[in-house]
Amino acid sequence: MVQRVAARTLDRRIRISKAMVALCGVALVLALVPLFAILYSLVQKGLRWWNLDFFTQTPQFPSLLDPNQIGGISNAIIGSLVIDGVAALFAIPIGVVAGLFLAESASKFARALRTTAEIMTGLPSILLGIFAYQMIVIGFDEWGIKLPGIGFSAIAGSFAIGILMIPIIMKAAETALRGVPVTIREAGLALGARRGVIARRVVIPTALPGLVTAVLLAFSRAVGETAPILWVIGASTVVSWNPRKEMASMPLQIFQSATSPYLSLREEAWGIALLLVVVVLVINLGSRLFAAWLQRERR
Amino acid sequence: MSEVPTSPPLAMSNPLLTGEPKRFSVKSDLAHWGVLYGASGLFALICAVFLISIVVSSIPAWRHSGLSIIYGRVWSQGSNSFGALPIIAGTLATTAIALFFAIPIGIGAALAIVHVLPDRLRIVLSSLVELLAAVPSVVYGLWGLLVLAPWFENTVEPGLARITGSKFPFQAPPEGVSLLLAGCVLFIMILPMIVALSRDAISVVPHEQFEGALSVGATKWQVVRKVVLPGARTGVVGAVTLATARALGETVAVAMVIGLNPLFPSSLFSTASTLASTIALQFQDATPLQVAALGALALILMAMTAIVNWFGRRLISASAFRAGVV
Numbered sequence: 013m014v015q016r017v018a019a020r021t022l023d024r025r026i027r028i029s030k031a032m033v034a035l036c037g038v039a040l041v042l043a044l045v046p047l048f049a050i051l052y053s054l055v056q057k058g059l060r061w062w063n064l065d066f067f068t069q070t071p072q073f074p075s076l077l078d079p080n081q082i083g084g085i086s087n088a089i090i091g092s093l094v095i096d097g098v099a100a101l102f103a104i105p106i107g108v109v110a111g112l113f114l115a116e117s118a119s120k121f122a123r124a125l126r127t128t129a130e131i132m133t134g135l136p137s138i139l140l141g142i143f144a145y146q147m148i149v150i151g152f153d154e155w156g157i158k159l160p161g162i163g164f165s166a167i168a169g170s171f172a173i174g175i176l177m178i179p180i181i182m183k184a185a186e187t188a189l190r191g192v193p194v195t196i197r198e199a200g201l202a203l204g205a206r207r208g209v210i211a212r213r214v215v216i217p218t219a220l221p222g223l224v225t226a227v228l229l230a231f232s233r234a235v236g237e238t239a240p241i242l243w244v245i246g247a248s249t250v251v252s253w254n255p256r257k258e259m260a261s262m263p264l265q266i267f268q269s270a271t272s273p274y275l276s277l278r279e280e281a282w283g284i285a286l287l288l289v290v291v292v293l294v295i296n297l298g299s300r301l302f303a304a305w306l307q308r309e310r311r
Numbered sequence: 312m313s314e315v316p317t318s319p320p321l322a323m324s325n326p327l328l329t330g331e332p333k334r335f336s337v338k339s340d341l342a343h344w345g346v347l348y349g350a351s352g353l354f355a356l357i358c359a360v361f362l363i364s365i366v367v368s369s370i371p372a373w374r375h376s377g378l379s380i381i382y383g384r385v386w387s388q389g390s391n392s393f394g395a396l397p398i399i400a401g402t403l404a405t406t407a408i409a410l411f412f413a414i415p416i417g418i419g420a421a422l423a424i425v426h427v428l429p430d431r432l433r434i435v436l437s438s439l440v441e442l443l444a445a446v447p448s449v450v451y452g453l454w455g456l457l458v459l460a461p462w463f464e465n466t467v468e469p470g471l472a473r474i475t476g477s478k479f480p481f482q483a484p485p486e487g488v489s490l491l492l493a494g495c496v497l498f499i500m501i502l503p504m505i506v507a508l509s510r511d512a513i514s515v516v517p518h519e520q521f522e523g524a525l526s527v528g529a530t531k532w533q534v535v536r537k538v539v540l541p542g543a544r545t546g547v548v549g550a551v552t553l554a555t556a557r558a559l560g561e562t563v564a565v566a567m568v569i570g571l572n573p574l575f576p577s578s579l580f581s582t583a584s585t586l587a588s589t590i591a592l593q594f595q596d597a598t599p600l601q602v603a604a605l606g607a608l609a610l611i612l613m614a615m616t617a618i619v620n621w622f623g624r625r626l627i628s629a630s631a632f633r634a635g636v637v
Contacts, residue, residue, distance in 0.1 A: 029530035029531050033423075036420070037423050037427060038419070039419025040419070040420040040423040040424065040436070042416050043417065043420040043503075046443070046502075047439060047440075047442070050454050053458050110347075110353075113351045121351070130624045131624075134623075134624075136561070136562055138590055139365060139613055141591075142606060146364050207340040207344075211343060235447070236447025236448070236449065238447070238449040238563040239591060266450070266453055267452070270449075270453045270457065270567060271456070282453070288449075289446060292446070292447060293442060293445060297442075
């Protein structure tokens, strides 16, 4: 009886199954179409902007007489370097050490901190732009506490980007540090080493591949962030290495060029976008490959 | 990949430290814990100041308009009228459009990656999806504005209007830059996250269960529907929840393709605005009172994303956390 029912429905069941499996395949193709479409547009429209002037000149405002005179983006490249470099400078130590704390402590504070970090990673980055604007650009003056603002500057951008990086590094570093076998730490303790010594000499070196991946992934995310720096870095058109000065940055430049009324600037945005995507993907892929390589070397 | 098996925290699993962990560990290595607490405390302090700063910056706006910021229907910066309801509606509408496409396609793609593809292709396609997650949002915005918008204006939206007879919600002239376009760009942006996280959830359903169901005569799709999806439900729902939080807060890409129109969206083809894009585009030229109003929007946005995110994190276990995707 059961077999007869099963046989009667078998045809239909197989047909439905095949159709659904095919639909899943279609979904996968649909998911990949945008990737190739974006990469195609980037290469096709962006690559022709890559010449010496693009990398070495500063932008010129296109005039009505010569709308194609737009110069290069050296200011944005250097601005990105300075802003993200300064951000990494303070975010990496804080993030890695706080990650170590999450991995080593089982206290209530550690649990609360982990939840805070998770929520911070999920918050829209534009909120950090407001924060940086309030704290660094215009300063703080409330309840008798007075902190002078330093105006539009690369530091304000670094502040926002750095705070964005810290929780990402923290969580990923925690995962990497937890992967260090407890037996190794216990061996250290049995030899009479202090916790600090074990952390510095045993735990961190063992977890290094994971830590490097953590930091680089956070950095690759930070390089592409536009929202937190929208109005805090001043978008200057001159080259400057001084973090207290106004600066440009690649993602911001893409945003401004893409929404500008000049066709030449809109087209140039593709060149900058291609550069940004190449940088982000190289860091991203590089970090994964590096970690895999380091892990293999160790074996 | 840096996936490594997690072990319980040292203080819990180390027999040397059970008993009186605090006295032993803190006193014996004060400097070590000092540095650890220092960095953690600094981060906690930054988060506290961050929260306070957003709340404080919005106070003048609450004084000016009261709670009508949340339920008011008119947002006009020029006349200092701050009613964010249309903007909240726009935020929810774009997110809903994105989820409408992203849920079936994302879960379908994840199923295909785990249960249809051969092993070698699986690794390649998984990495491709993760690459998509690494592309900065401003690049999606650029692509949406310069490539998708003209296509939507000339082909997609007139086509939809013709098919549906311009009935709600497909009326109004096609504008390219629109609610629909913003929703579609968001869909493309949250898709990698849904695919990657649901793939993780689907692939931990034990293969024995899969094969067991096959062996009693179920077809592949029946196994997926009755065994795999129920087993992976929590993780998949978590993936969708985290993607929702991301879609609610996405800023730059949406700001570029939505047209920033602070009115209730009347059609999928009309321009609209979202909380994050309004903050992004109106902040620069704002008076102090208007900055405060945007601060109030930021507070609403922060509450929305934090709650959704918190739910999602409960559903996705800590080990499934993937740096770079989430």
